[in-house]
């Protein structure tokens with residue numbers, strides 16, 4: 335980039351102030367959610383915030399940053415955080431994992447009562463609804479009990495969409511087999527809406543993994559997939575500890591395909607029976623697990 | 628390499644679908660109506676067929692019935708790909724033996740996802 339002689343050149347001014355804006359947004363996102371915007375993702379800030387800028391009649395990121403810093407408007411900062419969170423998801427994402435979950439639930443049912451599943455970082459609801467469909471079908475076919483499914487996210491916008499269970503044509507066609515769409519969704523205008531019986535199968539609530547105490551009540555399985563990728567190591571370790579506190583002994587943790595607990599916590603170890611899932615280890619076995627690892 | 632037969636009377640759709648399918652490592656052939664598609668299947672059955680609904684000469688539904696009644700030894704997977712997006716159409720297609728259904732317009736993610744569902748990607 336050519337260097338202009340005066341510091342008042344518009345290009346130079348925009349460049350520096352924009353960096354300040356980017357820093358302000360990154361700091362806000364991290365303080366609220368623990369999510370870090372690494373350098374290579376920072377270009378997305380502009381795209382992510384454009385609709386909000388337009389809605390507020392602002393032309394530049396700097397104006398938005400100024401509005402944020404000067405007014406301290408909580409509503410605006412919530413909207414910025416929502417817009418910056420990456421909500422990428424789809425139905426039956428990494429499909430084979432769902433078979434493992436069904437297997438795990440069947441094994442638990444053979445031994446005990448009602449199974450409880452926590453879907454942490456549920457985004458717009460495709461993940462908990464995928465679980466709800468699987469278990470509702472099992473219930474229909476052989477009267478198997480429905481597990482409790484609790485879906486949480488830090489983004490209010492994502493939670494509102496999860497509660498509504500309404501998807502565009504593009505969203506409904508990602509990962510969802512057509513027979514399941516026919517069974518569990520109704521056409522509403524150009525969108526597809528989950529049937530009430532499916533929505534009723536899950537409890538949706540707000541929860542910030544980086545700040546809030548673990549959900550009360552003991553869970554058998556926690557899914558937290560593609561959420562912890564951009565948390566700093568310290569926060570990740572804390573989140574794992576909270577998951578351990580929310581799980582019964584031997585409870586399972588399900589992470590995204592590229593994620594692991596190894597090197598980040600002693601509270602979980604790879605499950606022997608269910609490859610790719612992690613098991614809560616009891617205090618006594620923690621040392622052994624670390625030594626073995 | 629898996630083979631896919633794209634059946635659509637629109638040259639543009641065939642081109643778009645071919646492009647996406649080739650990036651997904653498919654070897655692609657094309658037909659512009661059900662009749663041509665049936666001939667192509669008789670000559671060499673593909674692994675999967677991407678099938679439009681409304682076409683001249685022979686519609687997607689008529690093709691599907693003819694394929695079902697034919698004596699082709701291996702039955703290709705059939706993925707409807709059409710602007711007929713109502714539930715009644717979808718149900719009819721599935722009852723007639725289609726394996727999956729893509730509502731147009733589609734993109735790469737949609738196609739890849741549906742092909743994965745039928746075990747082809």
Ligand SMILES: C[S@@+](CC[C@H](N)C(=O)[O-])C[C@H]1O[C@@H](n2cnc3c(N)ncnc32)[C@H](O)[C@@H]1O
Pocket residue numbers: 366367368369419420421422423424427454455456457458461486487488489492541542543544545558559560561590
């Ligand atoms: C990429 S999506 C993953 C959605 C789903 N779990 C999946 O794998 O398809 C990540 C989600 O985590 C949520 N998230 C990010 N940080 C969070 C936090 N600190 N507490 C709760 N949810 C968070 C985001 O709002 C977003 O909806």
